[in-house]
Amino acid sequence: MLAEHLLHTAGAIERVGSVEAGTTHSDFDPLENKRQISLSASVLPVDWKGCKVNLIDVPGYPDFIGDLHGVARVVESMIIVAEAKADLDVGFDLAWEAADAAGLGRAIFVNKLERDNADYEGLLNTLRARFGTRIVPLHLPLGKQTAFCGVVDVLTMKAYKGKDRESHAEGIPAELAAEAASLREKLIDAAAEADDDLAMKYLGGEELTAEEIYRGLKAGVQSGHIVPVLVGSAASGVGCGLLLDEIVNLLPSPVDKVHEFDGKRLEPDPNAPLVAFVFKSTADPYVGKVNYIRVFSGTLKVDDHVDNTTQEHDERVHNLYFVRGKHQEPAAAVSAGDICAAAKLQNTKTGDTLAAPKSKVVLPPVQFPEPIYRIAIRPVAKTDEDKLGPALSKLLEEDPTLRYVREAALHQEILEGMGDIHLENVIDKLKTRFGVNVTIEDAKVPYRETIRGKAQAQGRHKRQTGGKGQFGDCWIRLEPLPRGSGFEFANEVVGGAIPKNFIPAVEKGIRETMEQGFLAGYPVVDVKATVYDGSYHEV
Numbered sequence: 134m135l136a137e138h139l140l141h142t143a144g145a146i147e148r149v150g151s152v153e154a155g156t157t158h159s160d161f162d163p164l165e166n167k168r169q170i171s172l173s174a175s176v177l178p179v180d181w182k183g184c185k186v187n188l189i190d191v192p193g194y195p196d197f198i199g200d201l202h203g204v205a206r207v208v209e210s211m212i213i214v215a216e217a218k219a220d221l222d223v224g225f226d227l228a229w230e231a232a233d234a235a236g237l238g239r240a241i242f243v244n245k246l247e248r249d250n251a252d253y254e255g256l257l258n259t260l261r262a263r264f265g266t267r268i269v270p271l272h273l274p275l276g277k278q279t280a281f282c283g284v285v286d287v288l289t290m291k292a293y294k295g296k297d298r299e300s301h302a303e304g305i306p307a308e309l310a311a312e313a314a315s316l317r318e319k320l321i322d323a324a325a326e327a328d329d330d331l332a333m334k335y336l337g338g339e340e341l342t343a344e345e346i347y348r349g350l351k352a353g354v355q356s357g358h359i360v361p362v363l364v365g366s367a368a369s370g371v372g373c374g375l376l377l378d379e380i381v382n383l384l385p386s387p388v389d390k391v392h393e394f395d396g397k398r399l400e401p402d403p404n405a406p407l408v409a410f411v412f413k414s415t416a417d418p419y420v421g422k423v424n425y426i427r428v429f430s431g432t433l434k435v436d437d438h439v440d441n442t443t444q445e446h447d448e449r450v451h452n453l454y455f456v457r458g459k460h461q462e463p464a465a466a467v468s469a470g471d472i473c474a475a476a477k478l479q480n481t482k483t484g485d486t487l488a489a490p491k492s493k494v495v496l497p498p499v500q501f502p503e504p505i506y507r508i509a510i511r512p513v514a515k516t517d518e519d520k521l522g523p524a525l526s527k528l529l530e531e532d533p534t535l536r537y538v539r540e541a542a543l544h545q546e547i548l549e550g551m552g553d554i555h556l557e558n559v560i561d562k563l564k565t566r567f568g569v570n571v572t573i574e575d576a577k578v579p580y581r582e583t584i585r586g587k588a589q590a591q592g593r594h595k596r597q598t599g600g601k602g603q604f605g606d607c608w609i610r611l612e613p614l615p616r617g618s619g620f621e622f623a624n625e626v627v628g629g630a631i632p633k634n635f636i637p638a639v640e641k642g643i644r645e646t647m648e649q650g651f652l653a654g655y656p657v658v659d660v661k662a663t664v665y666d667g668s669y670h671e672v
């Protein structure tokens with residue numbers, strides 16, 4: 134809802150949609166409407182005070198956390214939305230960690246302040262206990278709980294009453310004046326601390342100008358020493374105009390924060406050689422593949438030939454768009470700092486770098502979290518079985534937190550992901566997008582067997598079935614390997630006791646035997662087998 138009100142406040146949309154009616158611009162997928170949660174990141178650009186701001190709305194539900202990791206790589210800052218209650222949701226921690234890992238500036242927007250159980254002080258205490266003096270309130274709620282009606286800006290010492298476009302400034306009510314003044318002092322302390330020149334001036338007893346305070350705050354936000362706290366209600370749109378103001382005033386922009394990867398600065402210069410990064414891909418049977426791209430350096434143009442330096446092949450850029458949720462607008466050129474989508478690139482996916490031909494810049498891929506949950510699926514009919522493979526390969530490409538494993542030993546096809554809702558949603562996508570029906574079963578545990586001690590044994594093979602006979606004789610030593618090592622084979626035969634050309638057959642025989650263990654028939658792992666002697670004769 135917050136993104137929806139920000140779009141409305143900025144005049145990008147005329148009507149505010151609702152999550153319940155499935156009419157918001159950020160959650161436009163039918164499955165998002167069905168589940169009433171965001172499943173996927175959406176790009177929602179707005180213009181505010183002469184700046185283009187690419188808002189990217191990312192799901193907060195932990196099962197759908199994959200996109201957060203791709204998006205964190207291509208933005209400069211993150212606004213973490215927290216409900217006005219004393220305990221923080223899991224999604225808050227995941228977002229905070231991702232911002233830390235990517236070195237993003239961040240702000241916290243305290244939401245749902247108009248609810249009758251809203252607990253702003255409780256949340257602020259929790260935040261201060263967790264993050265100490267980094268937590269710097271910029272705002273105060275005007276009115277408590279159901280009487281919440283606006284925001285006091287302690288920097289300008291004004292009260293803003295009303296929702297998004299209707300908000301207007303007034304004087305601060307007398308009962309909040311002392312608290313606002315004390316917060317303002319803390320704000321100025323924080324600003325002065327973030328900039329050496331300002332600290333000197335401030336400690337020398339001089340007053341800082343509004344511009345200087347902003348400069349200090351901005352430096353503090355960028356370094357991560359200051360996390361401003363803003364307040365509002367995404368249901369009504371209170372606080373949205375001020376949030377947009379602070380995005381522009383305080384949060385680092387692509388020009389403020391120059392990205393560096395592997396020690397290389399990616400200058401935000403439209404005339405520099407192109408370096409761009411694919412942070413998300415979607416696969417649709419009708420639209421085809423769409424890649425979401427952040428341009429770091431240079432300009433990406435329609436009809437450009439670019440190198441996909443990650444996959445080491447070239448791409449021709451035909452279809453370039455600016456997107457707002459599901460809406461697309463053709464783009465002729467997209468310059469450094471901006472975000473766009475490209476359709477029908479031949480062989481490009483999330484985590485790939487697109488760069489000027491011969492530039493050879495390869496940005497590191499995104500580290501997505503490892504799957505933590507698994508289910509088994511079974512196609513319902515023969516037609517489902519035939520369609521399953523191609524459909525899954527499309528879904529695997531758009532969702533890097535999804536894995537597909539065919540467990541031959543268990544006769545099961547396994548999906549691995551971030552949680553039960555994540556995998557249920559994959560099943561829904563298979564059905565609605567690709568017409569593939571599957572049933573769900575518990576995933577059997579893929580047990581493995583191993584050995585604990587060393588042993589050696591002789592294997593002899595003799596066969597005489599008319600014509601040429603067969604003879605084999607070898608001594609093998611088995612020993613355990615550390616967990617996760619798999620299988621090692623060594624040959625210590627000397628003096629031609631077994632001719633070299635028979636050694637691969639020995640290894641093959643051991644591998645085949647290991648497919649079914651002695652204890653319960655599960656595959657045997659973490660074993661070293663050494664063939665060290667044997668005999669041989671012509672038959």
Ligand SMILES: Nc1nc2c(ncn2[C@@H]2O[C@H](COP(=O)(O)OP(=O)(O)OP(=O)(O)O)[C@@H](O)[C@H]2O)c(=O)[nH]1
Pocket residue numbers: 134135152153169170171172191192193194214244245246247248365366367368369
């Ligand atoms: N009372 C109240 N309800 C709100 C407010 N903001 C959002 N909601 C409701 O909370 C629910 C979730 O809102 P969303 O906007 O989808 O929240 P979100 O943070 O985008 O959630 P995910 O993206 O699914 O993690 C919806 O039912 C909204 O109507 C608010 O300020 N006050």
Ligand SMILES: [Mg+2]
Pocket residue numbers: 134159160170171190191192193
């Ligand atoms: Mg959402």
